[in-house]
Amino acid sequence: MSVKIAVLPGDGIGKEIVDEALKVLEVLNRDFALDATWEEGDIGGVGYDVAGDPYPEATQKLVKACDAVLLGAVGGPKWEPLDKPLRPEAGLLRIREDLGLFANYRPAKVHDQLLNASTLKPEVISGVDILVVRELVSGIYFGQPRGIEELPNGEKRGFNTLEYKTSEIQRIARKAFEAARLRSNKVCSIDKANVLESTEYWREVVTELHAAEYADVELSHMYVDNAAMQLIRNPKQFDVIVTTNMFGDILSDEASMLTGSIGMLPSASIGVDYAMYEPIHGSAPDIAGQNKANPLATILSAAMMLRFSLDRADLAEKVEQAVENALNAGIRTIDLAEGGDFVSCSGMGDAICKEL
Amino acid sequence: MSVKIAVLPGDGIGKEIVDEALKVLEVLNRDFALDATWEEGDIGGVGYDVAGDPYPEATQKLVKACDAVLLGAVGGPKWEPLDKPLRPEAGLLRIREDLGLFANYRPAKVHDQLLNASTLKPEVISGVDILVVRELVSGIYFGQPRGIEELPNGEKRGFNTLEYKTSEIQRIARKAFEAARLRSNKVCSIDKANVLESTEYWREVVTELHAAEYADVELSHMYVDNAAMQLIRNPKQFDVIVTTNMFGDILSDEASMLTGSIGMLPSASIGVDYAMYEPIHGSAPDIAGQNKANPLATILSAAMMLRFSLDRADLAEKVEQAVENALNAGIRTIDLAEGGDFVSCSGMGDAICKEL
Ligand SMILES: CC(C)[C@H](C(=O)O)[C@@H](O)C(=O)O
Ligand SMILES: CC(C)[C@H](C(=O)O)[C@@H](O)C(=O)O
Numbered sequence: 001m002s003v004k005i006a007v008l009p010g011d012g013i014g015k016e017i018v019d020e021a022l023k024v025l026e027v028l029n030r031d032f033a034l035d036a037t038w039e040e041g042d043i044g045g046v047g048y049d050v051a052g053d054p055y056p057e058a059t060q061k062l063v064k065a066c067d068a069v070l071l072g073a074v075g076g077p078k079w080e081p082l083d084k085p086l087r088p089e090a091g092l093l094r095i096r097e098d099l100g101l102f103a104n105y106r107p108a109k110v111h112d113q114l115l116n117a118s119t120l121k122p123e124v125i126s127g128v129d130i131l132v133v134r135e136l137v138s139g140i141y142f143g144q145p146r147g148i149e150e151l152p153n154g155e156k157r158g159f160n161t162l163e164y165k166t167s168e169i170q171r172i173a174r175k176a177f178e179a180a181r182l183r184s185n186k187v188c189s190i191d192k193a194n195v196l197e198s199t200e201y202w203r204e205v206v207t208e209l210h211a212a213e214y215a216d217v218e219l220s221h222m223y224v225d226n227a228a229m230q231l232i233r234n235p236k237q238f239d240v241i242v243t244t245n246m247f248g249d250i251l252s253d254e255a256s257m258l259t260g261s262i263g264m265l266p267s268a269s270i271g272v273d274y275a276m277y278e279p280i281h282g283s284a285p286d287i288a289g290q291n292k293a294n295p296l297a298t299i300l301s302a303a304m305m306l307r308f309s310l311d312r313a314d315l316a317e318k319v320e321q322a323v324e325n326a327l328n329a330g331i332r333t334i335d336l337a338e339g340g341d342f343v344s345c346s347g348m349g350d351a352i353c354k355e356l
Numbered sequence: 357m358s359v360k361i362a363v364l365p366g367d368g369i370g371k372e373i374v375d376e377a378l379k380v381l382e383v384l385n386r387d388f389a390l391d392a393t394w395e396e397g398d399i400g401g402v403g404y405d406v407a408g409d410p411y412p413e414a415t416q417k418l419v420k421a422c423d424a425v426l427l428g429a430v431g432g433p434k435w436e437p438l439d440k441p442l443r444p445e446a447g448l449l450r451i452r453e454d455l456g457l458f459a460n461y462r463p464a465k466v467h468d469q470l471l472n473a474s475t476l477k478p479e480v481i482s483g484v485d486i487l488v489v490r491e492l493v494s495g496i497y498f499g500q501p502r503g504i505e506e507l508p509n510g511e512k513r514g515f516n517t518l519e520y521k522t523s524e525i526q527r528i529a530r531k532a533f534e535a536a537r538l539r540s541n542k543v544c545s546i547d548k549a550n551v552l553e554s555t556e557y558w559r560e561v562v563t564e565l566h567a568a569e570y571a572d573v574e575l576s577h578m579y580v581d582n583a584a585m586q587l588i589r590n591p592k593q594f595d596v597i598v599t600t601n602m603f604g605d606i607l608s609d610e611a612s613m614l615t616g617s618i619g620m621l622p623s624a625s626i627g628v629d630y631a632m633y634e635p636i637h638g639s640a641p642d643i644a645g646q647n648k649a650n651p652l653a654t655i656l657s658a659a660m661m662l663r664f665s666l667d668r669a670d671l672a673e674k675v676e677q678a679v680e681n682a683l684n685a686g687i688r689t690i691d692l693a694e695g696g697d698f699v700s701c702s703g704m705g706d707a708i709c710k711e712l
Contacts, residue, residue, distance in 0.1 A: 089550045119588055124475040140496075140518060141551055148557045155522040158557030162496060163515040165507065192602070194445045195497055201504045201514025228610040229618070232475055232588065246548070250606060254584040262585070 003310050005038040006066040008059065011045040011079075011088055012283025013293040013345075014072025020295035020349030021070060021302040024322075027353045028306075028315050036310065039066070043095065044074025044088035044283075054091025060098060068309035069099075069276040070302060073283035088283075097137050100271035102168070103175040104134040104248065105304070106280055108255035108265060113327040114336055118260030120232070130238045130255050131183065133176040134248025136269055138168045139198075141245045162198045164244070169205040175270075176242035177214035186218045186239035190227045190247055199244065206242070224251070231255055256280055263294030263335045266301035268308055275309045277301040291344045294333040296323055299352055322355035359666050361394040362422040364415065367401040367435075367444055368639025369649035369701075370428025376651035376705030377426060377658040380678075383709045384662075384671050392666065395422070399451065400430025400444035400639075410447025416454060424665035425455075425632040426658060429639035444639075453493050456627035458524070459531040460492040460604065461660070462636055464611035464621060469683040470692055474616025476588070486594045486611050487539065489532040490604025492625055494524045495554075497601045518554045520600070525561040531626075532598035533570035542574040542595035546583045546603055555600065562598070580607070587611055612636055619650030619691045622657035624664055631665045633657040647700045650689040652679055655708055678711035 007022065009015040028034035041059040042050045051058065054074070063069050074088035084090060095101075110118070110128040118125050143161030151157050173189070180187045189206045191199035203221055210219045222230065224247045230237060231251065235258050243251060256262050262281050269276045279297030287293055300323060307316035331351045334342045343351065363378065365371040384390035397415040398406045407414065410430070419425050430444035440446060451457075466474070466484040474481050499517030507513050529545070536543045545562045547555035559577055566575045578586065580603045586593060587607065591614050599607060612618050618637050625632045635653030643649060656679060663672035687707045690698040699707065 084550075084556070087550070093551070119477055119480040119590075120475050121477060143515070146553050148553050151521065156557060157519055157521045158552075158554035159499070159517060159519040160552045160554045161515060161517060163513055165513045166511040192605075194440075194443070195449070196514075196516045197502050197504050198514035198516045200440070201512060225605045225609040228584070228606045229613040232610065232613040234475075247606075249548075249581045250584045250603075253581040254588065254610065257585040257588040 002035045002037065003067045004065070005036055005305070006063045006069045007038045007040045008043040008069060009040065009046070009072040010043050010074040010283060011076050012073055012285040012288040014074070014283055016288070016291060016345045017279065017293050017295040017298040018070065018072040020345060021298045023349045024299050024302060024319060024352055024356070027356050031356065032315055032318065034310070034312060034315055043071065044091045045076055045079040047091055048079060048082065048086055048088070054086060054088050055094040055098070063095065063099060063274065068305050069274070070305060071276055071278035072298065073279065073281065075283045076285040093141065095276065096269060097142065099274035099276065100137060101269035101274060101276055102135060102137045103172055103270045104136040105179070105268045105270070106132040106134060106252040106256070106265070108132065108252070108259050110259045111261065111264060111324075111327060114259070114261045114264070116338065117336060118258060120258055120260070125235060125258055128235045128258060130235065131179055131240045132248060132252040132255055133172065133179060133240060133242045134252055135168065135172040135243070135245050138164060139245035162196065162246070164198050164202055166205055169202050170209055173206045173209050173242055176240050177210070177217050180217045180240040184239040185216070186220075188220045188222055188238055188241050190222050190224050190241055190243040190251065192224050193221070194223060202244065227251060228254060231258065252280070261336055263333065264296050264300065266297050266304050268301070268304045270308065275305070277305040291346055292334050293345045294335050295345050295349050296333070299323065299349070318356060319352070322352045325355045326351045358391045358393065359423045360421070361392055361661070362419045362425045363394045363396045364399040364425060365396065365402070365428040366399050366430040366639060367432045368429055368641040368644040370430070370639055372644070372647060372649050372701045373635065373651040373654040374426065374428040376701060377654045379705045380655050380658060380675060380708055380712070383712050387712070388671055388674065390666070390668060390671055399427065400447045401432050401435040403447055404435060404438070404442055404444070410442060410444050411450040411454070419451065419455060419630065424661050425630070426661060427632055427634035428654065429635065429637065431639045432641040449497065451632065452625060453498065455630035455632065456493060457625035457630060457632055458491060458493045459528055459626045460490040461535070461624045461626070462488040462490060462608040462612070462621070464488065464608070464615050466615045467617065467620060467680075467683060470615070470617045470620070472694065473692060474614060476614055476616070481591060481614055484591045484614060486591065487535055487596045488604060488608040488611055489528065489535060489596060489598045490608055491524065491528040491599070491601045494520060495601035518552065518602070520554050520558055522561055525558050526565055529562045529565050529598055532596050533566070533573050536573050536596040540595040541572070542576075544576045544578055544583075544594055544597050546578050546580050546597055546599040546607065548580050549577070550579060558600065583607060584610060587614065608636070617692055619689065620652050620656065622653050622660050624657070624660045626664065631661070633661040647702055648690050649701045650691050651701050651705050652689070655679065655705070674712060675708070678708045681711045682707045
């Protein structure tokens, strides 16, 4: 069955890292009967440069005509002076909303070969395997009203709305419970129910859904401030974390940093009809074009795509194993090298292809 | 000059730890010409038990008649089934608002004697000395409208409002710049200006105030997700952090955990007319009444009170030095003992008094 992928390299190192993932997909096409084709589109700063829009119409059409989206990264100082709706980040928020990608999966898994890369002690993080399931198309990111307004007294006021509806909470909680069933069967829902009514309601809905349909999964609740501590104090206590858009943004980045190798971490954003895969790191404009970026997060994102969108869990495993093998063989990009030998971005891509 | 302190022990270990701080103040009264008196009041769960209100009227009167408030901790499972306005946390939020305590200072300082207590590598945290200045009486904690409502389609919706006005941002930023001048002269303002208008405006006001009045202080801006990472990756880059109520809640707890000794960390909450001092840890109901809590965070909070409210920086330094001396002498409460010898809560209080 032929599948079509929309490839959106974006800005900074986006093109380099995505190219390595495509190399891997080529090998899978050639040697493992993957029948994938792809077409590139613009997003982020590049979208603005080419079409005056960080999420150009052509890209909107393209992604809807494909089975999955593979994205590099967006953003860079070049576009910071632009008005907010024209900035690269706006393109990212719009594609999420447009495709209804409500469930953002961000695994933070420690690779034992890279234990020392973390600023945390090896015994604290060895074996850490957390999946953050972040709500991605609602909450304070999208709530109305929002803006900056003048007040009668001459001051101004900036404001945003944090809101969650029953169905929005249910659908993301469902994804978390289902993911947990395939892992260690534990969900920790993170909120600030002691202060924010929106998340008090979040806790209520998660609790009810759990009792009604997922009582076999172990559910706990934690306040976000405590979670920020517990991730550092004892990250192994967590299996699946489910939380709001804003808290998920913060906690998934915190969790990623525990692993010490943010260049290794993939993500998936999934809706009812569409899905998008991207590394969790940014566009790293400072090293763009130098062939030194770590393409593994993007290659592992492609593996998630194989599993969740292309129905090829077999190939996802092959890719993940190839990454393990390359790490075991001591192959490192500069971010992982700890002063030792390292390969280039394309060198790492080649190494993975060879392992396959 | 005689000064009067409102002492609110609160719940759980509150009474034990506050008692040790009072012991220290007694020594200062006796030997160092501090002329302090105090009166106890109820807050939190105890307030509810005694007066049906987590911030009873008698306490409201008391704190306004005093020069400073020393608080233990509030909360516990006993009061969790109560309606939100009756719960201990509501008392805490109300006293903050009632006294206009807009600036919350949370130092996260690593004591070299306790380096190993952290889950982070010693070389990463040695020398860390961060002051989080958190806005405490506005933002999403207090914004209106808020609530849980029924929607026409039968669903419900939980909602909150995040808002900041010009003057609210200015006054907290001012405190941060002023604090930085007495430290390493660096402020990092943390926001999510790329997504939230409220914090886009925050960044704008901080930037303008800096240019107009504090250009001698080094100012940087960071997104909250990146800050959650940077605190783990390289905490030494930070001096003063200034941020919103919600982000400050999360990041100050994260920062505290870097030190590995949350039982050591004091805080001050300061307004125009009033000030309150409390340890940043909670009420630890699981160990309450067992004389094992670490009173040092409360004793160091009393030191902050001496410095900021009682005009006795000389005594603040004496107390801080006494704490250092006790640590140097190897005296530890159980949370710091790493399996070695330890003293009780009152034993630690006695040790500090002896050092004085
Ligand atoms: C770039 C930004 C809008 C985005 C977010 O906050 O969601 C990013 O931080 C992320 O986590 O994907
Ligand atoms: C108990 C709670 C309401 C409070 C807060 O969120 O402000 C606490 O976490 C704190 O940081 O003092």
